[in-house]
Amino acid sequence: MSNAEIFLWEFLGTATLALLGCGVVANVVLRKTLGHNGGWLLINIGWGFGVFAGASIAAPSGAHINPAVTIGLAAADKLAWDKVPVYMTAQVVGAFVGAVVAYLAYKLQFDTHDDLANTRGIFCTGPTVDRKLWNTLTEIVGTFVLVFWILLSPGAQAGPDGVPQFGNSALGYAAVAFIVIGIGASLGGPTGYAINPARDLGPRIAYALLPIRGxxxxxxxxxxxxxxxxxxxxxxxxxxxxxxxxP
Structure with missing residues (x-):
């Protein structure tokens, strides 16, 4: 698979992930929505199935949609290191675009929200207790669970051009959704469980640039x-x- 094709599929998949992920948080946080105060579980479910949708779209490129997955695969000798930059670039750009589209979908709710100073969490993560080394450890643990499960998932094998393909047994990419929901429910409380640098960095840049009043x-x-x-x-x-x- 060419670098241009990898970029396209990873961009589309990660954009979908960020659109649905930022979208579910906006639905819970912003006041004039049907999901307002839907709670942490709704956010977990939304992000989990955002991963499912994004991974399904990005299947031709191996469905990384996450630089941590890309690094994990390269470290496990399942992906050539010279492919890593194109994956990561596509993922960050895709997450940025997805976050911008989520903002546009909720533009009226942003305009009528009465606490815009506290809307950063719609786009990116933050700690409940700001101790950065401990926060980093939390992110390491959560991401380790995700990537190690992916590497051990049933049906994992190298596809054409060394692009990994993952069977995940009969559930397909829906299995990843359940893992992400589980990580969020169990380990997401301290930091909001980014477990994906692109998912955090792209939307954080979007938040910094978007014209959100106040x-x-x-x-x-x-x-x-x-x-x-x-x-x-x-x-x-x-x-x-x-x-x-x-094995």
């Missing part, structure tokens, strides 16, 4: 945590997988 800070001082934590977690999962005996 918006708050993009919190760039924290932004490295949901980048470094997931990348380390993904790499550790890949290295452990590589060290395991071949």
């Amino acid at each position: 918006k708050g800070s993009a919190e760039w001082a924290y932004s490295w945590v949901p980048i470094v934590g997931p990348l380390v977690g993904g790499a550790l999962a890949g290295l452990l997988f590589l060290a395991l005996p071949t």
Whole structure:
């Protein structure tokens, strides 16, 4: 598969992920929506099935839609390292575009919301207790679970041109949705579980640039945590997988 094709499918998949993920948080946070105050479980479900939709769309490129997955696959020797930059670039750009489209879908609700200073969480993550090293550890653990499960999922094999394909048994990519929902329910409380640098960075940039009246800070001082934590977690999962005996 060419780099242009990889970029296209990863861009489309990650844009869909961010559109649905940011969309469900907007539905819960903004006041004049049918989902207002829907709670943490609704957000988890929305993000989980956002992953399902995005991964299904990005299936031709291996459905990474997450730089941590890309790094994990490369560390596990399932993806050539020279493919990593094109995957990551497409993922960040796609997440940015998806977040912008989510904003446009909720433009009227943003315009009539009475607490726009606290809307950053619609786009990106933040800690409930700001201790960045501990927050990073939380992101490492959550991402490790995700990527290690992907690497061990039934049917995983290298496809054409070394692009990994994952069977995930009979559930297909819906299985990933359940893993993401489970991680959010179990490990998402401290940091909002980015477990995906693109999912956090692209929408954070969008929030910084969008013309949201009275918006708050993009919190760039924290932004490295949901980048470094997931990348380390993904790499550790890949290295452990590589060290395991071949079944």
